[in-house]
Amino acid sequence: MTRGFYIGRFQPYHNGHHTMIEHITSEVDELVLGIGSADVSHTVRNPFTAGERIMMLTKAVREFERENDLVTYVVPIEDIDRNAVWAGHVESMCPDFDVVYSNNPLVIRLFEEDGIEVRQSQMFNRERLEGTDIRESMIDGDPWRDRVPDPVVDVVEEINGIQRLRTIAQDDVVDRWEADENSL
Numbered sequence: 001m002t003r004g005f006y007i008g009r010f011q012p013y014h015n016g017h018h019t020m021i022e023h024i025t026s027e028v029d030e031l032v033l034g035i036g037s038a039d040v041s042h043t044v045r046n047p048f049t050a051g052e053r054i055m056m057l058t059k060a061v062r063e064f065e066r067e068n069d070l071v072t073y074v075v076p077i078e079d080i081d082r083n084a085v086w087a088g089h090v091e092s093m094c095p096d097f098d099v100v101y102s103n104n105p106l107v108i109r110l111f112e113e114d115g116i117e118v119r120q121s122q123m124f125n126r127e128r129l130e131g132t133d134i135r136e137s138m139i140d141g142d143p144w145r146d147r148v149p150d151p152v153v154d155v156v157e158e159i160n161g162i163q164r165l166r167t168i169a170q171d172d173v174v175d176r177w178e179a180d181e182n183s184l
C-alpha cells in the first residue's frame with residue numbers, strides 16, 4: 001500500500017492540479033491532499049478560506065475515488081515561520097505518507113532534506129493553468145470556468161467568490177494608492 005502527499009495553496013484548485021492528481025492516482029492507493037497556507041484568506045493571492053478549498057478539493061477528487069478506488073484525505077496545513085521544521089510540522093498534521101508530489105522548489109528541498117522521496121511532474125498547459133492568471137481573469141471578467149473542474153465552479157458560485165475577489169482587489173488598489181500618497 002502506497003500513500004502519497006500533494007500540497008498546494010489551491011487558490012483556486014484548477015485543471016493543472018487535477019491533471020497532476022490524475023497521474024498520481026496510477027502510483028498510489030491513498031493520497032493526502034494538504035491545503036497549504038490554511039490560515040490565510042481574503043487577500044488577492046489567497047482569496048479563499050481553508051474550508052472553501054476543502055470543499056473544492058473534496059468535490060473535485062470524487063471522480064478519482066469512484067474510478068480508481070482512491071482514498072483521499074484533505075488536511076489544512078497552517079504556515080509556520082521556520083522552514084527548517086516545516087516538513088515535520090506537515091507530518092505531524094497528516095496520516096503517514098511514503099512519497100511527496102510537488103513542483104514547488106522549496107517544498108521539494110524541505111522534504112528531501114527530511115529524507116522523504118519527492119516526485120515532480122511536468123507542468124500541464126501552464127500558460128492557461130496558473131492560479132495567479134485564473135484569479136486575474138476572475139477579477140477582470142475574463143473566462144475562467146473552463147480552467148477549473150466543474151465542482152470548483154459550483155463552490156466559487158456558492159460562496160459568491162468572484163464578488164469577494166473583486167472587492168479585495170479594489171481595496172488592495174486603494175490601500176496601495178494611499179500608501180504611495182502617504183510616502184510623498
Ligand SMILES: Nc1ncnc2c1ncn2[C@@H]1O[C@H](COP(=O)(O)OP(=O)(O)OP(=O)(O)O)[C@@H](O)[C@H]1O
Pocket residue numbers: 007008009010011015016017020045101102103104121122123124125126129130131132133
Ligand atoms: N499547470 C500545472 N501543472 C502541473 N502542476 C502544477 C500546475 N499548476 C500548479 N502546479 C503545481 O501544483 C502545486 C500547487 O500549486 P499552486 O496551488 O501554488 O498553484 P499555482 O497555479 O502555481 O498558483 P499561484 O499562481 O497562485 O501560485 C505546486 O507544486 C505547483 O507547482
Ligand SMILES: NC(=O)c1ccc[n+]([C@@H]2O[C@H](COP(=O)(O)O)[C@@H](O)[C@H]2O)c1
Pocket residue numbers: 007008009010035036037038078079080081082083086104106107110
Ligand atoms: N514555512 C512554511 O510555513 C512553509 C514552507 C514551505 C511551504 N509552505 C507552504 O506550502 C504550500 C506550498 O504550496 P504551493 O506550491 O501552492 O506554493 C504553500 O501554502 C506554502 O506557504 C510553507
